[in-house]
Amino acid sequence: LEITAIEAIPFSIPYTKPLAFASGSVHAADHVLVRVHTAGGLVGTAEAPPRPFTYGETQGSIIAVVDGIFAGQIIGTSALAREAIHARMHRTVGNPTAKAAIDMALWDVIGQRFGVSVTELLGGYGTSMRVSHMLGFDDPQAMVTEATRMRETYGISTFKIKVGRNPFTLDVAVCRALREAFGDEVELYVDGNRGWSPADAERAMYQMADLDLLFAEELCPADDVLGRRRHTRTSSVPVIADESATTPGEVTRELLGGSADAISIKTARTGFTTSQRILHQCEGMGVEVVMGNQIDGQIGTACSVAFGAAHGHTSRRAGELSNFLDMSDDLLAEPLTISGGILPVRTGPGLGLVIDEDKLAHYRTDT
Numbered sequence: 001l002e003i004t005a006i007e008a009i010p011f012s013i014p015y016t017k018p019l020a021f022a023s024g025s026v027h028a029a030d031h032v033l034v035r036v037h038t039a040g041g042l043v044g045t046a047e048a049p050p051r052p053f054t055y056g057e058t059q060g061s062i063i064a065v066v067d068g069i070f071a072g073q074i075i076g077t078s079a080l081a082r083e084a085i086h087a088r089m090h091r092t093v094g095n096p097t098a099k100a101a102i103d104m105a106l107w108d109v110i111g112q113r114f115g116v117s118v119t120e121l122l123g124g125y126g127t128s129m130r131v132s133h134m135l136g137f138d139d140p141q142a143m144v145t146e147a148t149r150m151r152e153t154y155g156i157s158t159f160k161i162k163v164g165r166n167p168f169t170l171d172v173a174v175c176r177a178l179r180e181a182f183g184d185e186v187e188l189y190v191d192g193n194r195g196w197s198p199a200d201a202e203r204a205m206y207q208m209a210d211l212d213l214l215f216a217e218e219l220c221p222a223d224d225v226l227g228r229r230r231h232t233r234t235s236s237v238p239v240i241a242d243e244s245a246t247t248p249g250e251v252t253r254e255l256l257g258g259s260a261d262a263i264s265i266k267t268a269r270t271g272f273t274t275s276q277r278i279l280h281q282c283e284g285m286g287v288e289v290v291m292g293n294q295i296d297g298q299i300g301t302a303c304s305v306a307f308g309a310a311h312g313h314t315s316r317r318a319g320e321l322s323n324f325l326d327m328s329d330d331l332l333a334e335p336l337t338i339s340g341g342i343l344p345v346r347t348g349p350g351l352g353l354v355i356d357e358d359k360l361a362h363y364r365t366d367t
C-alpha cells in the first residue's frame, strides 16, 4: 500500500442558498479535493474545506501545505502506517482540514484494499444517521419557511439555528417562531459561533428557557474564559464546544475547565483517526457528542456519516449532514440522498466515493 502521489485540487461550486452565521458566511464551496494514490492503483478521496474564520486556512494554504510539506513526508510510506504519517504531519502546527483530508483518504485506501467500508473498519455500529439541518441567519418567517421545506422535502426534523447576532433579540425571535410553528414535532438547538458576550449569552438563554432547546453551542469566545465558565454553569441546557475544541488537548481543557458540557466532532478537521480519539475521550468522560458540519460538500458529508454511523455514541443524536443541499452541484457521480430525515452511509469498499471527472474538470480552478 505504498503511497506514490498526493493530489490537492482546488474547485469552486456556488451555493444556491448561501449560509450566514456570526463568524462569517459561505457563498461558494471553494474546497480542495485531496487524492492519495498507491502503488497498486488504489485512490483514496476526501475534501478539505478552507474556513479562514475558524482555522486560518485558505484554499491556497491547503494546497501549499499538502504539496509543499506533507507530500514529501508521506510519499513512499505505506498507507497502513497512519500513526507514522500523523507524527510527521504533526511537525507542522495548525492546518487541520488539510491533515484531516489526508487522513480520511488513507482510510479510504485501506478500506478499498481490504474490501470493507470505512464504517465497518471504524466500528460498524450502523449504516445511516438521522440528519440535523443548520439554518443560517434570516428573518423569522424566512427561517420557518426554510425549515418547512426541509421537513416536507427531506423529512428532517432536527434543526441547528445559527444565533450570535446583536442584538440577541433577533435570534430569540427566530427560535420562538420556529418553536411556535412546529411545536414539539422538531428538535431545536442553537449555535452562536462566538458572536455574543457571556452576559448576552446568559440573557438570551434566559429568554429562551421555555423553548426546550437541546443544546447551546459556542455562544461566546473561548478566550472569555471566566465568563464562559459562568454561562456554562448557569445554562439550563448542555453547552457544546465546537471551534474551541478542535484537538484532544483542547477538548480536555474546555471540559475540565467547565467551559463546555458536550463536544462537536467534525471529521473535516480531525479526520477519522483524531475524531476517534476525541470520541473515546468523550465517551470515557460521560460527555455527549454531536457530529458537526464544517459546511461540507457531499464528499465531506459522506466522510462525516461514515464516521458517525460507525459508533453508537455518535449515532445517539442527529448529525449535521445536510448543508450540501444548499449547493448548486457537487463532484460525486452518484449524489447523496436524504429521505425520511435519514442519510445512509455509502456502500462499497472504503468510502465508496466515485468522482464525476467531467464535473471535476468543469469546477476545478487550477486549469
Ligand code: MUC
Binding pocket: 021, 023, 051, 054, 191, 193, 242, 243, 292, 293, 294, 295
Ligand atoms: C458550525 O457548526 O459552526 C460555521 C463555522 C464553522 O467553523 O463551522 C460552521 C458550522
Ligand code: MG
Binding pocket: 191, 193, 217, 218, 242, 243, 264, 292
Ligand atoms: Mg458550530
